[in-house]
Amino acid sequence: MAENRLDIDLDFSYTDGSGAVTNGRAKSAGTEVTVSLEGLAPLTGGGLPSLEEIKPLAELLARKGISVTVAGPDGTILSLGNVDSPASQRLVTRSPHIKLGKLGSLLPLVRQGRRRPRGMPLLPPATPLPLVPTVQRNIIRRITTTHYARGGGRPRLIFVQDAATWTGQIPREVALSGEVTTIGGSPGSDVQLEGLEALHAEIRHDEQDEYVLVPYGPVSGSVSRTGPSVLRTGARIQMGQWCLAFFREEFADHGRPYGGRSGGELAYERPQLDPRTGTMERDSSEGIS
Secondary structure (H helix, E strand, O other): OOOOOEEEEEEEEEEOOOOOEEEEEEEEEEOEEEEEEOOOHHHHOOOOOOHHHHHHHHHHHHHOOOEEEEEEOOEEEEEEEOOOOOHHHHHHHOOOOEEEOOHHHHHHHHHHHHOOOOOOOOOOOOOOOOOHHHOOOOOOOOOOOOOOOOOOOOOEEEEOOOOOOOOOOOOOEEEOOOOEEEEEOOOOOOEEOOOOOOOOEEEEEOOOOOEEEEEOOOOEEOOOOOOOEEOOOOOEEEEOOEEEEEEOOOOOOOOEOOOOEOOOHHHOOOOOEOOOOOOEOOOOOOOOO
16 A cells, blocks of 8 residues: 655634634644644534544545544544554444544533434543443452551541430541540540440550450440450440440441441451551451351
């Protein structure tokens, strides 16, 4: 195939129906043509063509060995002809000779295309690329952890209230900001609750960035009644007349599935490797009754 050479250096302007003028420039010194637009009026003023309408032009340019790239104020909009189109985009364009540009440049045209009543819009809906994960199944992905800064995720206790006792006020919260938080009836307790033993329980922040309930008096709820329990978001702790719930944002909680949920799917997860200490975490169901 003989090479087709184009030498172009052309400034042009476009006037839409309202009289607004958009300037542009076309340049080429070989087989690659670049059309730069200061605005998108030339593309949207007369309605967008469909993909089916531009496919013949793209195929003709490809046979000639020519590529045409159209760029707007926010970057490349699309390229036609002799281009390297990703397989994920071909699922949308149905052509190896049409390559979509930057998402930010496409969005104004996507909105215009959605208003277009006929045919297939020039551009796909605003679905993040690549599209392969929404089509390809059984993809094996590397398991990651949810380790954030130590103590992150605003770990806290919230006093649980039911419909009979709720007064319409925001429930009381206690931030777990220390390495050890004591709960009991003693005035020296970090969380003093009437009717409990002097030292009823402790919540310890351990070396694996977990919050562990250690009971000394009677406890119930979704925690162990006889020994330490790793607390997960939503865990309930009943002590005497008091019911408290533990919460920690999922991006910092290390529960199942590697992100803060306890229970479900047989309630067992493989221990995670803590990248900060190099040690394996305990199972997320440990200590949960």
